[in-house]
Amino acid sequence: MGKFTVLDHPLIQHKLTIIRRKETSSNEFRQIVGEIGGLMTYEITRDLPLKDVEIETPIGKTTQKEIAGKKMTIVPILRAGIGMLNGVMEMIPSAKVGVIGMYRDEETLKPHEYFCKMPKDIAERECLVVDPMLATGGSANMAIGALKKRGVKTIKLAVLVAAPEGVKAIQEENPDVDIYAAAEDEKLLPNGYITPGLGDAGDRLFGTK
Ligand code: PRP
Ligand code: URA
Numbered sequence: 001m002g003k004f005t006v007l008d009h010p011l012i013q014h015k016l017t018i019i020r021r022k023e024t025s026s027n028e029f030r031q032i033v034g035e036i037g038g039l040m041t042y043e044i045t046r047d048l049p050l051k052d053v054e055i056e057t058p059i060g061k062t063t064q065k066e067i068a069g070k071k072m073t074i075v076p077i078l079r080a081g082i083g084m085l086n087g088v089m090e091m092i093p094s095a096k097v098g099v100i101g102m103y104r105d106e107e108t109l110k111p112h113e114y115f116c117k118m119p120k121d122i123a124e125r126e127c128l129v130v131d132p133m134l135a136t137g138g139s140a141n142m143a144i145g146a147l148k149k150r151g152v153k154t155i156k157l158a159v160l161v162a163a164p165e166g167v168k169a170i171q172e173e174n175p176d177v178d179i180y181a182a183a184e185d186e187k188l189l190p191n192g193y194i195t196p197g198l199g200d201a202g203d204r205l206f207g208t209k
Contacts, residue, residue, distance in 0.1 A: 001171050001175045002170070002171055002174065002175055002176060002177045002178045002179060003178045003179070004162075004167050004171070004178075004179045004181070004184075005178070005179070005180050005181070006181050006182070006183060006184055007039075007040050007043045007044075007180055007181070007182055008182075008183075009039060009043065011039055012036055012039050012040065012182050013182070013183075015032045015035055015036050015039075016036060016160065016161075016182050016183055016198075018032055019032050019033060019036075019160075019198055019204075020196065020197075020198045022199070024204075026204060026205065026206070026207040029083075029204045029205060030083060030205050033083040033084055033087075033132060033160065033201070033205060034083060034084065034085075034086040034087035035087055036084070036087065036160055036182055037083070037084030037085065037086070037087030037088045037130060037158070038086075038087030038088060038090050038091050039087070040084075040088075040158050040160075040180060040182060041087070041088045041091040041092065041128075041158070042091055043180070044128065044156060044158060044180050045091065045092070048067050048069065049067070049068045049069045050065040050066065050067060050068055051065070051066060051067075051068035052064070052065065053065070053066045069126070070124065070125055070126040070154065071094075071095070071096070071124070071125050071126070072092055072095040072096075072125060072126050072127075072128060073095060073096045073097065073098050073118070073119055073122060073125040073126070073127050073128070074088050074089065074092070074095050074096075074097050074098075074127075074128050074130060075097075075098045075099070075100060075118075075127050075128065075129045075130065075143065075147065076097070076099060076100075076129075076130050076131070077100055077101075077102050077129065077130070077131040077139055077140070077143050078099060078100065078101035078102065078115065079101075079202040079205070079206060080131060080132045080133060080201040080202040080205055081129075081130045081131040081132070082205070083132060083201065083205040084130040084131075084132060084158070084160075085097065085130065088128070088130060088158075095128075096119040096125070097119075098116075098117065098118035098119055098122060098127070098147075099115065099116070099117050100113065100115065100116045100143045100146055101113065101114045101115030101116070102114070102139045102142060102143065104135075104136075104138065104139060104192065106192075109135075109136050109138065109192045110138055111138040111139040111142045113142060113146065116146055118147075118150060122147070122150050122151070122152055123150060123151030123152060123153075125152065126152075126154040126155075126156075127147050127152050127154070127155045127156070128155075128156050128157075128158060129143050129144060129147070129155060129156070129157045129158070130157075130158045130159075131143075131157075131159055132159060132160040132161065132198075132201040132205075133159060133160070133161055133194060133197075133198075133201050134157070134159040134161070134162040134163060134166035134167065134170070134179070134181065135163050135165070135166050135188055135192055135193070135194050136163075136165060136166060136169060136188065136192065137165065137166035137167070137168070137169030137170050137173075138169070140157055140159070140166070140170055141169060141170060141173045141174060144157070144170070144173075144174045144177055145173075145174075148174075155174070155176070155177050156177065156178050156179075156180065157170065157177055157178070157179045157180070158179075158180045158181075159179070159180070159181050159182075160181065160182045160183070160198070160201075161181065161182065161183050161185050161194055161197055161198060162179065162181035162183070162184050162185065162194075163184075163185055163187060163188040163194045164184060164185075164187065164188075165187070165188045166188070167179060167181075167184065185197055
């Protein structure tokens with residue numbers, strides 16, 4: 001089964017509390033979702049493999065470390081995943097971006113894919129799927145399925161708030177995928193919202209409520 005890790009760094013917890021507050025403006029919400037995305041990426045990439053490289057400084061030759069292994073692709077799930085993207089890209093500026101568009105049917109809570117554009121060499125890359133909310137897990141499972149269909153072998157999922165129901169759904173359908181969250185909340189409400197959660201992440205990011 002894939003690991004589920006809550007990244008409880010004090011900065012992440014503090015920033016998450018700000019975006020949970022209902023009075024936080026879209027402007028501040030957007031800024032902080034990006035910042036948390038960056039801090040989470042710093043933690044998630046802790047185990048990236050390194051290799052030795054010979055370089056020359058202005059003073060002389062030396063052997064130093066650089067990141068080895070597969071190149072990364074960041075996969076934000078539209079719309080709300082876009083909010084995390086800037087922060088993640090600040091940590092990994094050379095990553096490519098593959099975008100997948102999903103919306104949840106408000107009645108059935110089932111996801112629908114409406115857009116997918118991946119780099120050509122996606123099968124050779126490691127993917128980090130990002131979305132602020134893991135509720136039923138339907139959207140993330142569908143996005144992971146779309147990547148696997150394109151030959152991707154290594155996938156990680158980063159969310160801000162995870163419902164236990166969503167974590168279970170990913171672990172059952174995609175047991176090879178490690179999940180990282182800033183918090184695991186109490187539960188999913190019958191209307192599909194996470195409690196205490198932070199409300200509708202897409203609407204708060206884009207001011208569409
Ligand atoms: C939200 C959120 C996730 C999804 C999570 O997107 O950003 O993608 O719901 O729910 P799930 O785990 O039950 O699938 P939404 O469908 O509201 O679209 P939006 O990002 O365009 O607002
Ligand atoms: N999507 C959101 O934006 N918020 C929730 O609480 C659940 C799904």
